[in-house]
Structure formats: structure tokens, C-alpha cells
Amino acid sequence: MARLNVNPTRMELSTLKKRLKTAKRGHKLLKDKQDELMKRFIDMVKRNKEVREAVEKELTLAFKDFLIARAVMSSEMLEEAIMYPTQRINLEVGMKNIMSVNTPVFKLVTSDIEEEKASSYPYGFANTSSELDSAIQSLQGVTEKLIELAQVEKSCQLMANEIEKTRRRVNALEYVMIPQLIETVKYITMKLDENERGNRVRLMKVKDMVQAR
Amino acid sequence: MFMYKIGVVGDKDSILGFKALGISVFPTTDAREASRTIHKLAKESYAVIFLTEQLAKDLDETLEAFKDTVTPAIILIPNNQGTLGLGMKGVRDSVEKAIGADILFGKEGR
Numbered sequence: 001m002a003r004l005n006v007n008p009t010r011m012e013l014s015t016l017k018k019r020l021k022t023a024k025r026g027h028k029l030l031k032d033k034q035d036e037l038m039k040r041f042i043d044m045v046k047r048n049k050e051v052r053e054a055v056e057k058e059l060t061l062a063f064k065d066f067l068i069a070r071a072v073m074s075s076e077m078l079e080e081a082i083m084y085p086t087q088r089i090n091l092e093v094g095m096k097n098i099m100s101v102n103t104p105v106f107k108l109v110t111s112d113i114e115e116e117k118a119s120s121y122p123y124g125f126a127n128t129s130s131e132l133d134s135a136i137q138s139l140q141g142v143t144e145k146l147i148e149l150a151q152v153e154k155s156c157q158l159m160a161n162e163i164e165k166t167r168r169r170v171n172a173l174e175y176v177m178i179p180q181l182i183e184t185v186k187y188i189t190m191k192l193d194e195n196e197r198g199n200r201v202r203l204m205k206v207k208d209m210v211q212a213r
Numbered sequence: 214m215f216m217y218k219i220g221v222v223g224d225k226d227s228i229l230g231f232k233a234l235g236i237s238v239f240p241t242t243d244a245r246e247a248s249r250t251i252h253k254l255a256k257e258s259y260a261v262i263f264l265t266e267q268l269a270k271d272l273d274e275t276l277e278a279f280k281d282t283v284t285p286a287i288i289l290i291p292n293n294q295g296t297l298g299l300g301m302k303g304v305r306d307s308v309e310k311a312i313g314a315d316i317l318f319g320k321e322g323r
Contacts, residue, residue: 079229
């Protein structure tokens with residue numbers, strides 16, 4: 001491992017030693033963070049998988065219902081029937097901090113557009129088929145889950161990013177920074193010791209010469 | 214509190230039903246138009262955009278662009294012809310990215 005390009009002085013030695021200490025501490029902290037993130041991520045991603053499987057199944061069923069409704073009714077009729085919804089779905093977005101990763105928290109807010117409480121079916125029953133009713137009902141059932149899926153999946157993506165970033169940092173510290181610092185500290189110590197020995201030998205030599213006179 | 218909206222992008226036959234629930238629907242079958250729509254929705258206050266896998270398969274770049282941001286969350290959903298498995302692949306990708314190996318799904322090498 002290449003050592004850093006520094007002058008072998010006592011001054012440098014002490015700064016390097018300080019840096020090494022900080023690097024080791026940073027490494028430990030990041031490693032802990034990585035471990036904890038990983039733990040949370042695995043829980044989260046398991047949930048993500050479950051929710052996605054459920055949603056995909058339900059949604060496929062709902063779409064099937066809708067397809068049948070579409071087949072039974074003429075498309076103008078169908079479009080006219082659902083053109084003007086009686087409610088509006090909005091989202092409240094909160095933030096949750098998981099190990100310094102900001103993840104979104106979605107909350108469904110359903111608000112009626114009309115003043116009086118209308119049914120959630122925005123059409124009269126005269127011109128529509130019952131298939132449409134059940135299609136809309138099953139879609140309604142799946143919405144809540146869809147939002148949960150959105151929240152969990154987004155969190156997973158963000159956490160995956162963060163884990164990758166943290167891992168890079170940990171590795172950079174562990175395999176580059178810390179060995180480099182250790183190597184350099186060693187180099188400076190050796191150099192200083194060598195100077196010390198050189199100095200001592202010179203002094204002894206000088207003493208011999210003085211005594212020999 | 215400020216209200217965010219939900220949008221659905223996909224082919225008309227699949228997603229029209231969401232309109233009855235009061236979710237904004239943006240029917241398209243063209244990948245480029247879908248990409249434009251998504252970028253537009255992202256600028257407005259859409260927090261969640263559902264996109265059918267059928268369209269998503271040609272929209273890798275657009276999806277990548279929103280991976281790091283908290284909102285909007287772009288979530289893949291199957292369309293009325295069933296799932297292409299892209300949504301699951303997304304989950305698997307993030308597992309691989311984070312852990313380095315696929316521990317949830319595959320049983321490879323075992």
C-alpha cells in the first residue's frame with residue numbers, strides 16, 4: 001500500500017496519528033450504521049415482496065372485472081359513466097427518518113366532491129352493468145394496498161441507495177484510508193528513529209575524537 | 214397540510230377504472246408520451262405515479278431519474294394483460310444493489 005507523500009517530521013506524525021484515530025472511529029460508526037441499515041432493509045424488502053405479490057394478484061383480478069365490464073357495455077357508455085367521479089383521492093405525505101434516510105409516509109385522504117354524501121359509484125345504475133360495479137369495488141379495495149406498496153417500495157429503493165453509499169465509504173476507509181495512514185505512521189516512526197540513531201552515532205564518534213586528542 | 218395527488222399512466226383499457234375512484238388518469242400507449250407525462254407530473258404535486266409495466270419496459274431512463282428522489286414514487290403495476298414481472302424485478306434489483314446478492318428470491322448456487 002502506497003504511503004502518503006508527507007515530510008517525516010514529528011509534527012506530521014502527530015497529525016497523522018490523530019487522523020488515523022478519527023478514521024478508525026469513523027469506520028466503526030459507519031460499519032454500525034451499515035449493519036443496522038441492512039437489518040431494517042431486509043425487513044422492509046420482505047414486506048415489499050409480500051405487498052407486491054398481493055397487489056399484483058388483486059389488481060389483475062380487478063382488471064379482469066373491468067375488462068368484462070368494458071366488454072359488456074359500449075365504450076361511450078362506460079366512459080360517460082365514470083367520467084365524473086364523486087370523490088377525489090389525495091395523499092398526505094409525511095417523512096420518516098430511518099437511520100438518516102428520509103423515507104416517505106403516504107396517507108390516503110378521500111374527499112367527496114359533492115356536498116351531500118354520494119355513493120362511491122359515480123353513475124346511475126340504469127345504464128350500467130353490474131360488472132362495472134364489482135370492478136370498481138375491487139379497484140377501490142386495492143387502492144389502499146397500492147399506496148402501501150408505493151410507500152414500502154420507495155423506502156426500499158432509497159434505503160438500497162443509502163446502503164450502497166455507506167458500503168463504499170466503509171470500504172474506502174477500511175481498505176484505503178486506514179492502511180495508508182498506518183503505513184505512513186510507520187514510515188515516519190522508522191525515519192525518525194533512524195535519524196535518532198544517526199545522531200547518537202555521530203555524537204559517540206565526536207566524543208571518541210575529542211578523547212583521543 | 215399540503216395535499217399531494219396520485220396519477221396513473223398506462224393504456225386506457227387498463228387504467229380507466231381508476232378514474233371512477235377520483236385518481237387522475239393519463240391514458241397513453243406511447244412510451245415517449247408517457248415519459249413526457251411522467252416528467253410533467255413530477256413537476257406538479259404528484260407524490261405517487263403508477264405506471265403499467267407494459268409502458269415501463271421502454272422507460273428505463275425515466276425510472277432511473279426518479280429513483281433517488283423521495284417524491285414522486287413511480288410504482289409499476291401490471292396491466293389488464295397480466296404482469297410482466299418487471300415490478301418484482303425492481304424489488305430484486307434493489308436487494309442486489311443493497312446486499313450484493315439476491316437473498317430473497319433466487320435459490321441459485323444452492
